[in-house]
Amino acid sequence: GESVGLHLPTLSVQEGDNSIINCAYSNSASDYFIWYKQESGKGPQFIIDIRSNMDKRQGQRVTVLLNKTVKHLSLQIAATQPGDSAVYFCAGIGSARQLTFGSGTQLTVLP
Amino acid sequence: SQTIHQWPATLVQPVGSPLSLECTVEGTSNPNLYWYRQAAGRGLQLLFYSVGIGQISSEVPQNLSASRPQDRQFILSSKKLLLSDSGFYLCAWSFGQGNGYTFGSGTRLTVV
Numbered sequence: 001g002e003s004v005g006l007h008l009p010t011l012s013v014q015e016g017d018n019s020i021i022n023c024a025y026s027n028s029a030s031d032y033f034i035w036y037k038q039e040s041g042k043g044p045q046f047i048i049d050i051r052s053n054m055d056k057r058q059g060q061r062v063t064v065l066l067n068k069t070v071k072h073l074s075l076q077i078a079a080t081q082p083g084d085s086a087v088y089f090c091a092g093i094g095s096a097r098q099l100t101f102g103s104g105t106q107l108t109v110l111p
Numbered sequence: 112s113q114t115i116h117q118w119p120a121t122l123v124q125p126v127g128s129p130l131s132l133e134c135t136v137e138g139t140s141n142p143n144l145y146w147y148r149q150a151a152g153r154g155l156q157l158l159f160y161s162v163g164i165g166q167i168s169s170e171v172p173q174n175l176s177a178s179r180p181q182d183r184q185f186i187l188s189s190k191k192l193l194l195s196d197s198g199f200y201l202c203a204w205s206f207g208q209g210n211g212y213t214f215g216s217g218t219r220l221t222v223v
Binding site for chain 2 (some may be wrong): 038084
């Protein structure tokens with residue numbers, strides 16, 4: 001079956017440093033990916049998305065990179081701030097046309 | 112703009128009691144609707160999805176059911192709650208298939 005997973009369950013970074021959160025997927029037919037941010041007790045919030053015809057997309061302080069060859073994507077957060085502390089999920093849409101979520105990475109920003 | 116409403120925010124129910132969680136979407140027509148559960152860990156488990164009124168697909172056999180009585184209303188129900196039904200329940204919507212999902216604020220259900 002299809003799977004979307006994350007490499008690390010937790011990540012700690014110093015405030016002001018850049019954060020990189022990684023994700024792998026199994027289905028080569030996956031053509032759309034989204035990164036979500038979930039703060040404690042809240043619903044997941046859309047951060048940035050990317051389609052398979054692109055390998056990079058930038059937003060405000062965030063960049064998503066997609067490597068279809070190795071079926072890997074990453075979320076880069078520049079100048080990480082305390083408000084960035086949350087659980088980050090990658091999600092992908094594959095042949096079933098449903099969004100499959102990874103298990104999440106808890107990002108902790110250290111002062 | 113589209114908005115999604117989910118209530119209640121928190122709920123404490125005794126084992127064996129019924130459950131009804133409601134989700135509504137505003138500002139769009141014929142959305143795809145989804146119910147997810149998030150247990151003690153961080154993963155999101157898809158429970159049900161609906162592509163139209165009265166059309167419900169179940170992803171995981173369980174003690175829960177879903178209904179879509181109106182285009183923009185999605186209800187999650189149980190006749191008798193189990194302790195294992197405790198969790199964080201999330202409703203979401205999307206434009207058709209192959210597009211991103213927008214999530215509601217969630218309901219924290221504790222079965223005691």
